[in-house]
Amino acid sequence: MSEQLAEERASAAPTPGHVGGRAVMLIPHRTPDTEETMPPPDCQRILAAVRQATGPVMARRVGDTLGIDVSVRSKLEPLRGKLVRLVDRGRLPKLPDGRFTTRL
Template identity: 45%
Template sequence: MTQDAEVDLRELITARRAELELQAEKLSQQLQEVRDELEELTVADRVARRLAEQVRAESELAVTSPAGQVAGRAVLAVPQRERGMDETVLPADYQRIMDVVRRADGPVRVKQVCGELGISLEPARSEALRSKLNRLAERGWLRKLADGKFTTTL
């Protein structure tokens, strides 16, 4: 091989090496972008699952609006308790809460009721239940003690 041919061959090799290194760098950047996007999707999936669980929990233990319509008149979904009323006038989810509180050995905390009803202790879920317990207490179905526990008034 002549010296000129050897120089031309080395230049070709050097040029090709530079092209391949540039291509490798671009591929490396693309790979990092793909990994970053995968990580973002993993986080988004986690958030979506949490939101779905939260929506499911809220639908299971939805905060009932205080007033509904019956025969064109506003009525409380959780009525003020009056003498002679029984729990069957309450919506089903409130009846379940009342049953848990009634069966307890003593005053109960929100997290105890969550446990009995199989509700997660995540704030969104437990606060929805706390709201219902407070509503029952405000309307005379339960008593809320100074320490935040609840007990039946029966």
Template identity: 50%
Template sequence: MAGRAVLLIPHRGEAGDEAALPAGYHRILAIARAVGGPVQVRTVGEALGLEVGVRRKLEPLRAKMTAGPGGS
């Protein structure tokens, strides 16, 4: 985008409209709901087909699951 910042994930709002989330977040939510309780990053990573034996491969997923879209 030639020097312009592009917002890939919408800012978190009060409504919490799940439909505004990117597809990747929908997959994470579906996996977490299927577990039906607390879910480990490793479990979600396995379901997504990530290489779970290498910690650095799970860190981006951990960030998504912890902060969520637009969060810190």
């Protein structure tokens, strides 16, 4: 039984993939039994920044919390993309007004 559980956890672990010839880290979809440590470290930092906020936050506020220069659009857009990927994977909800919040 423990071998089967270990195999299931290994299959859910982040695996590197290739996009355009570059190695990228694939973010697994969230399942009820997925541990919070499963996403890559940068995604874990983003999730922690959203959790620290007192309410729903915009990407700019998350960038401020992470120490990213949000006045430069080219630095803010990759963060926004990661936030959207976390929403797509079921790790963060996104409100209709574009703000991100923790799982309700």
